[in-house]
Amino acid sequence: MSEIWPILLGLGDKLAAHVVLAASAIALGIVVALPLAVWASRVPFMARVVLGFASLVQTIPALALLALFFPILLSLRAIFGEGLPTLGFLPALLALALYALLPILRNAVTAREHMAPGVLEAANGVGMTGWQKLRLVEAPLAAPYVMAGIRTAAVWTIGAATLSTTIGQPGLGDPIFAGLQTQNWALVLAGCIASAGLALVADVLLGMIERGFAGRRKWLVWGGLAVAATGIVASALALRPVADSNDRIVIGAKSFSEQYILAQLIGGRLEKAGYTVEYRDGLGSAVVHNAVTTGAIDISIDYTGTLWTNQLGREDNPGREEIYRIIVDWERETTGTHVLGRLGFDNAYALAMRRDRAARLGIETLADLARLSPQLTIGGDVEFFERPEWIAVREAYGFNFAQRRNFTTTFMYNALQSGEADAISAYTSDGRIAADDLLVLEDVKGAFPAYDALVLIAPEHADDTGLLAALEPLVGAIDVEAMREANFAVDREKGKQSPQQAARQLAARLGL
């Protein structure tokens, strides 16, 4: 417990961002749901259509819904122009608002359906216009039910908002994702406690308002509203950027330790050079490249093999140096993004097994693995089996595994140890390969491309000489042993370091 307190106290800005996002999404949900509910109450057919749509949305996992808004917004740029953000607040807001619709709508429609018919007949009979009936009878009678719906929506939204970390919107999901990645349970717990606490507070406040409506006690309604509004306004004020100048650099990181460490290493150097640095950790691998080319983030670390297959869509292999050269040219010409250079190590995909198990099965190469694959289970990180690299390797060797399982990176190594997976997708720079004494299977056909780590600078900072100068010394400076050691310092179970500590140690080791 003692580790959690200081983390909780440091979550202020994440909490504020979380409050502002959730409150905005709920507000947008209400603004959309209430007119729809009125419409549905007037036209019974609409009630079915609207509720059907909202229920359908609810069946989409929140994580997928959030991610879906990235391509949707990307295609909407054709209409709204390049300024339309595709990552961060906007997609998170839209996805969560859509998610908040259902409980509000359903309760509003149900309240209207269950309203005593005599009351509605009386409303007509005394001469109310449609608007007066809505304002004087339907709205006040439905209010407690609608509030109950808003309450449900609020709890859901606050929970689901933790997932917006994956699309680059800061919030209480940040410590959860970072902690899961590095097996820092104190960080995960702190994020969960803060998010659950926030949900409880929102539930209590909205419950007060609901009871106020039901019991016609105005002071409860106004009291609840006042406290909630104070919290939201305070959060918004806390988030107001102090000075949004060009000196503020946003560094993005995908959701694994190496990226966290390198982001800290880069951030540390920039801070020394006088920049204000902000981190967007835990971004989905697919969104990072787009984020940096559009300036949603300013700096990212990527890998030649990833860009080669995913961005350039190439499947051939003209050799390591040639691939790098083509990528640098391609980025400059098509996206305007500056490739600062390669860091010096390579983090390739590979398949790894426990040494004892591989020996027993007589497996040394990927070709050996392919032969026995119908009896084996392969584990991959959450995106591995969708990646072109996997498809290329699968085709090259003719893999046909009995079972395929997805894990977050950390749990993947645990699964290998416990025997839940026979082989896993591994990264050559991962410290756990050495620590767990894993066997990296030889890629005899050269099907996995090279993955030289490189630093990408967003177009608007491509000419920022101060920034380039601060980062130039990193180019070619990090060898794979140094990176592996730093990764392991964060990933290991005992005496683990934070990515920031590991980055400092790495800098010291490299004399930077």
Place this chain on the structure above:
Amino acid sequence: MAAADDPHLSFAAIRKIYDGAIAVDGVDCKIPIGQFVALVGASGSGKSTLLKTVNRLIEPTSGRVLLEGKDVVDLPAPVLRRRIGYVFQGIGLFPHMDVAENIGIGPRLAGAPLASERIAELLEWVELDGGYASRMPGELSGGQRQRIGVARALASEPRLLLMDEPFGALDPVTRDALGKRTRALHDRLGLTTIMVTHDMAEALLLADRVLVMHGGRIVADESPHGLLAGAGGKIAQALVAVPREQAGRIEALEA
């Protein structure tokens, strides 16, 4: 101003068809000012449908309803309804408003909220203490609620009062008392009243004129005395026979 013998309300060839089923099948009828008319018939005879064409809760398929000589469709429905008192079996008090707000809703909608003295007067008309003004509908008995329903219907000083099975859900004692009270208010305020009921005894005891409906048509149009003297035809007499026979049996028990 209409002359004293002009009808207050007239139905001209009213027909109402629901999905091919005929609810009201060509009703012509004139109701003079000040009359208390009972509209009697079995379930499905079209009596409620006919009544609701007056305040346009139901729009007829064809035909016209004239109120004081003017077609009811000439006014916007809400304006028309504020001029007509309406009491119905479901009562429909607004559960989130207290008694005073319920009674005063019509005048409030018309932009002339009632003073508390007027609320007290309306309560007194339906034999309730002024202290009821601040009660909520949920705290009242069924009979008290319908008393409030009557007071609400009279709050806008209507000249026409429509009642759709107003006392059907009340216990017999309350029903009798509220029926008598309503008739007394009708006389005192000089109202024209149309009351839909399936209870011939209630119709005979309260009304000046009884219209019997069957299959969407008016099959008898008689005074209570006329009906008791055997006029009105078979359907009307079958309805009259029920309370008469009950009264006879009670008399026989007492003998």
